Amino acid sequence: MASPIDEIYQVNDHVTFGVKIAGQGEPLVFLHGAGGLTWDPFLDELSNHYTVYAPHLPGTATSTGLENITNLWDLILCYYDLFDKLGLESANVVGHSLGGMIASELAATDQSRVSRLITIAPAGLFMADHPIPDIFAMLPEEMVPLVVADPSSPAAEMLRYVPEDLDERLELMIHQIQNMQAAAKFLWPIPDKGLKSRIHRIKSPTLIIWGREDRLIPLVYAEEFHNRIQGSELKIIDNASHLVTLEQTAEAISCIRDFLTTHQASYNK
Amino acid sequence: MKFVSFNLMPYRELPADFEGKYPSVWVTPPKTLFDPVKGHRMYHDYLDELEFSIDLGYDAVGVNEHHSNAYGMMPSPNLMASILSRKVRRSDKTSLMVLGNSLAAYNPPIRVAEEFAMLDVLSGGKFIAGFPVGTSMDGNYAYGINPAELRERYYEAHDLIMKTWNSDDLIMWNGKYNQFRYINPWPRTAQRPHPPVWIPGGGSVETYDFSIKHNYSFSYLSYFGHKYAKKVMGPFWQRNDELGADRNPYKAGYAQIICVSETDERAQTDYEEHVRYFFNKCLHIDPRIAEAPGYRTVKSLRAGLRSQFDGTQKSAAQMLKDGMGWKELIEEGFIVAGSPASVRDQLAEGAKDLRVGNIMCLLHIGSMPHWLAIKNLQLFAEEVMPHLREIYSEWDHSHYWPTGFAEEEQSGSVAQV
Numbered sequence: 001m002a003s004p005i006d007e008i009y010q011v012n013d014h015v016t017f018g019v020k021i022a023g024q025g026e027p028l029v030f031l032h033g034a035g036g037l038t039w040d041p042f043l044d045e046l047s048n049h050y051t052v053y054a055p056h057l058p059g060t061a062t063s064t065g066l067e068n069i070t071n072l073w074d075l076i077l078c079y080y081d082l083f084d085k086l087g088l089e090s091a092n093v094v095g096h097s098l099g100g101m102i103a104s105e106l107a108a109t110d111q112s113r114v115s116r117l118i119t120i121a122p123a124g125l126f127m128a129d130h131p132i133p134d135i136f137a138m139l140p141e142e143m144v145p146l147v148v149a150d151p152s153s154p155a156a157e158m159l160r161y162v163p164e165d166l167d168e169r170l171e172l173m174i175h176q177i178q179n180m181q182a183a184a185k186f187l188w189p190i191p192d193k194g195l196k197s198r199i200h201r202i203k204s205p206t207l208i209i210w211g212r213e214d215r216l217i218p219l220v221y222a223e224e225f226h227n228r229i230q231g232s233e234l235k236i237i238d239n240a241s242h243l244v245t246l247e248q249t250a251e252a253i254s255c256i257r258d259f260l261t262t263h264q265a266s267y268n269k
Numbered sequence: 270m271k272f273v274s275f276n277l278m279p280y281r282e283l284p285a286d287f288e289g290k291y292p293s294v295w296v297t298p299p300k301t302l303f304d305p306v307k308g309h310r311m312y313h314d315y316l317d318e319l320e321f322s323i324d325l326g327y328d329a330v331g332v333n334e335h336h337s338n339a340y341g342m343m344p345s346p347n348l349m350a351s352i353l354s355r356k357v358r359r360s361d362k363t364s365l366m367v368l369g370n371s372l373a374a375y376n377p378p379i380r381v382a383e384e385f386a387m388l389d390v391l392s393g394g395k396f397i398a399g400f401p402v403g404t405s406m407d408g409n410y411a412y413g414i415n416p417a418e419l420r421e422r423y424y425e426a427h428d429l430i431m432k433t434w435n436s437d438d439l440i441m442w443n444g445k446y447n448q449f450r451y452i453n454p455w456p457r458t459a460q461r462p463h464p465p466v467w468i469p470g471g472g473s474v475e476t477y478d479f480s481i482k483h484n485y486s487f488s489y490l491s492y493f494g495h496k497y498a499k500k501v502m503g504p505f506w507q508r509n510d511e512l513g514a515d516r517n518p519y520k521a522g523y524a525q526i527i528c529v530s531e532t533d534e535r536a537q538t539d540y541e542e543h544v545r546y547f548f549n550k551c552l553h554i555d556p557r558i559a560e561a562p563g564y565r566t567v568k569s570l571r572a573g574l575r576s577q578f579d580g581t582q583k584s585a586a587q588m589l590k591d592g593m594g595w596k597e598l599i600e601e602g603f604i605v606a607g608s609p610a611s612v613r614d615q616l617a618e619g620a621k622d623l624r625v626g627n628i629m630c631l632l633h634i635g636s637m638p639h640w641l642a643i644k645n646l647q648l649f650a651e652e653v654m655p656h657l658r659e660i661y662s663e664w665d666h667s668h669y670w671p672t673g674f675a676e677e678e679q680s681g682s683v684a685q686v
Contacts, residue, residue, distance in 0.1 A: 059417075066417065070445070137410065137557040166578050174570055181563030185417035188409075188561075 001044045004054070008062060011081035015069065018062025019086070020054040023047030026260075028092045029083075030054040031099030034123075034135060034183035036175070037061065042245040045253050046094075053086055055079075057098070059182030061175075066182050072193045075186065076105050083113055092260060094118040096245060097217070098183050101195060104229075108201040115265035117206040118256055121217050121242050122225060125199075126192035130220050136184055147242035149213040155246040199228045205263040206232040209255055211240030211247065233259065270620060270660045271670065273366055274322035274646065275331040275524065275629040278315045278349070279340040281636045282307055283550045293555035295406045298339045308342065314639040316352055318632075321643060323356050323363045325650035328670070329397060330357065331366040331629060333469070333490075335404075336374075336411035340551035340635075346370070347384045354391035364671050365392040368469050368488065368629070369399020373419050374412045377447055378426035382433045383454045385464065394459035395673035400427055400485075401469045402476070406554070409561035416563035420475075422446050434463035465669050467522075472501040473569045477508040484514070486669040488522035488629060492552060493585040495619025496602030498523045500576075502623040519666040522627030525619065526634050528606035529648040536606045537595045539641060540634075544604055547635030548589050609652030617657055626661045627669075 004022035011017055020039055028050035030043060037056050046052050058078065059066025069075050079102065083091060093114045095103030100122025107114035126132065133146060141160075148156040163169045186193060206229045210222035219236070226234040235255045240247040280303060284290070291298060319330040332349045335341030343349055346367045357365045365388060370381045389396035402423045408414045414422065425444045432440060433452055442449040458464055467486045470476040480487040489501040502521060509516065526544065530536035565573065577584065588601065598604045605615040620628065632649055633642040 067421070136416075136561055139557060170571070170574050170578055173574060174567060177562050177570060178567065181417055184562050185415060188415045188417070189413045 001039070001041070002047055004039055004043075004047070004052070006062065009082060009085040011078055011085050015058050015065030015078045015081070016063060017055045017058070017078075017082050017085075019056070019082075021052065023049070023051045025050045026092065027051045027053060027086075027088055028094060029086075029088070031079075031093065031095035031102050032057065033097030033099050034180060034187065036179035040246060042249045042252065045249060046256070049253075049257060050092070053088075053091075055082060057179075057182050059185065060179045066185060069185075072105065072186055075102070076109050079106055080110060080113060089113075090115040090265065092116045092118070094120065094256065095122060096120040097242065098123050098187060098191075100124070101186075101191070101193075104195060104199060104202060104225075107204050107206070108195070108198040111201065111203050114204050116260060116263055117202065117204045118209065118259065119206065119225065120209040120245060120252070121211060121214055121222075122208075123187060123191040123217060124193070124195035125221060125224055125228075126190050127220065127224065130218055132191060132217055132221075134189075135216070136180065136188065146215045149211065149239055149241040149247060153247060155243050158246070196228070199225075200230070202229050202232075204265065205259075207255065207259040207263075208232055208234045209244060209252060210234070210236050211242060211244035212236050212238050213241045214244070216242040270657045270662075271328040271519065271627045271666065272649075272654055272657075273329040273331040273522075273627065273629045274319060274325075274327040275333075275368075275631055276315050276319055276633050277333070277335075277340055277631070278312065278342045279547070279551055279635060280308070280342060281311055281546075281638070283339060283546075283636075287550050288553040291553075293558065294339045294551055294553045295335075295555070296337050296410045296558045297555065298337070302339070312342070314642070315633065316349065318639070318642050318646060319349075319353055320356050322646055322650075323353075323360050325646060326362045327630075327650065327654075328362065329364040329366040331368050333368050333399070334371055334401075334407070336407045338406070338411075340547070347388065350388050350396075351391060354388055354396075357395055358391065358393040358676065360395075361673075364395045364397055364673070366397040366467070367399050368397070368467055368490070369401050371401055371403030371408055371412075371423075372426035372430070373408055373414055373422035374403060375426065377449070378429050379433065379449070379452060379454060381426070382430045386434075386454060386456050386458045389459045389464050390456050392459075393673050393676060394464075395671045396458075396460070396464045397467055397671060398464045399467045399469055400430075402473070404471070405560045405564040406558055409564060410558045416561035418446070419564065420566070424479075431463070434458055459674065460671055465671060467669070470501075472504075472573075473565060474504075474508075474572060475566060475569070477505050478512070481509050481512050481514050481520075484520065484668065486520050486522060486627065488524070488627065490524045490629065491585070492524065492526065492547070492603075492631075494525055494602035494604060495523065495615075495623055497585055498602075498619075498623055502625065506624055516624070517664050517666075517668075518624050518626035518661040519664060519669040521623070521625045522629060523619075523623055523625050524629040524631060525616070526604045526631045527612060527616070527645070527649060528604060528634075529609055529612050529645055529653060530606075531608065531648075533607040533611055536608065536611075539644075540606060540637070541595055543635040543637040543641070544598065544606075545635070548603075551635055552586070552589070609648060612649070612653050613656050616653065617660060620657070620660055626664065626666060
């Protein structure tokens with residue numbers, strides 16, 4: 001596995017992003033989900049084809065300033081500031097889950113900054129008839145069957161990992177709680193922060209990827225995103241749940257590569 | 270020593286299979302289990318018990334705030350306190366304590382400044398104002414407050430309320446969570462500049478500093494008694510000394526379940542069933558909703574998780590789960606129980622060990638019927654309290670306790686109208 005370099009960018013007076021960077025080729029920004037950013041086989045394979053920029057959400061790992069970000073609107077502006085620091089006038093953005101919600105907001109708010117949007121099992125919409133389970137009121141072992149299709153898969157094993165060493169266990173637990181705390185800031189108590197009133201503004205070519213067996217954000221949301229984003233493509237991947245990029249890495253990568261090869265950015269300055 | 274007669278106002282008649290059948294006493298207990306006719310009776314029993322405590326000369330009667338909670342049926346403690354204020358005003362011994370209002374839950378927080386001022390005026394300047402952060406179950410889960418914002422909202426609300434109380438002028442506020450052009454609540458507080466402020470805490474490291482720096486009275490409100498409280502009160506006093514503050518015991522308090530009877534044996538007969546009800550049913554809390562991510566700061570988390578992992582501190586919940594006999598409950602300090610003499614000894618030991626001048630006495634607990642609560646209140650007030658009064662009497666409590674004002678003679682002019 002390639003090892004990404006870790007860069008720190010102070011993007012404004014309040015917020016600093018830690019960003020993992022690897023690969024070569026066309027830039028691609030990856031925004032992680034509520035569980036935090038890990039350089040995993042999916043990102044590694046992506047970096048064989050693109051220059052991957054993967055920032056940590058403020059308040060997680062090396063990214064700081066969560067307490068200075070008042071709301072989602074503030075957060076979106078911070079990501080634009082990060083794009084500026086990275087020299088990205090416009091970028092392909094891939095977001096998973098919470099990251100998919102942020103990516104969608106980025107594309108809806110300033111249509112010039114996201115050239116092509118790939119949103120993987122995004123959060124951000126909420127249907128009362130199909131409530132998304134409360135990830136902030138769940139025992140750790142209850143999460144696994146919701147987010148992986150096969151409980152014996154490596155992805156499931158990774159979720160269950162608990163270090164033997166007490167210090168390592170303590171630090172891992174604190175790290176996980178910080179990830180959830182930062183996610184909760186933008187998802188608590190119901191993961192609907194108004195995207196429904198902005199989603200129609202997404203004009204970039206959009207690919208929506210979903211695991212057919214997603215039990216955290218069920219497939220009915222895939223249709224909802226697909227219907228609300230004009231011209232979007234929907235790819236449903238079998239034998240995968242919410243962690244589709246880890247469960248079916250090769251297929252997810254191939255969907256993304258096909259999409260980026262066949263769709264040119266619609267917005268030209 | 271100062272003794273507060275504290276009542277949580279639990280629902281006394283949860284079904285026998287409650288803890289087996291339902292996941293939690295808090296946030297999710299089915300509200301179909303609440304019978305309003307029984308609730309009516311319980312509320313008035315509890316108010317009678319608190320009013321009786323005023324007759325018995327307790328230093329204060331105390332209530333607190335919980336939401337969606339079957340052992341604490343006071344989403345609005347201020348309503349109960351306002352009823353009690355009618356009797357407190359006639360007392361020359363008893364103050365009125367709300368411990369307290371969860372500041373972040375009030376929108377706008379000025380509401381607390383207003384209602385507490387009302388209570389201060391109603392009680393005749395005998396009011397104690399409690400400012401808890403509030404539990405995660407109450408604040409985050411039942412009231413939907415974002416855990417990332419809870420503490421910030423709490424501190425801003427505190428600053429706003431104190432600025433309001435400390436100023437005689439019309440003021441403005443341009444905060445992160447609150448904006449006001451016109452802050453000018455009527456009434457203003459009877460005590461000048463404001464009632465004594467108490468901070469009930471659960472042992473978060475930041476709360477020690479906050480309380481000590483403002484010279485508020487800090488109370489550790491756990492249900493596990495004096496020995497368990499040492500893990501919080503020990504570090505509290507250590508921090509107090511580090512900050513160079515005085516060691517006045519009245520800046521500290523804790524909660525204690527107390528069961529007094531004629532003899533040690535009789536105490537077990539009288540109270541065990543009701544204490545068990547409390548520990549088994551009232552503390553049956555779903556771990557899923559026990560703590561939202563971000564409720565505790567990383568600093569507090571690190572301190573708490575370490576002791577949990579390395580086994581140096583067995584959690585109280587685990588001890589209860591492993592099974593504790595009546596004697597063990599007493600030995601571990603979870604309850605102070607027995608004859609008046611036994612209770613005196615246990616309580617004096619706890620108060621001295623913890624260096625606390627204030628005890629929130631839980632004399633009604635769990636399913637305890639009204640007659641038994643009355644007996645407990647009376648035995649404690651008559652046979653225990655007088656013997657412990659002298660502890661810490663060399664210290665001045667006046668910064669932490671109200672003095673009140675005497676009611677004016679009814680003016681003749683009113684009678685003549």
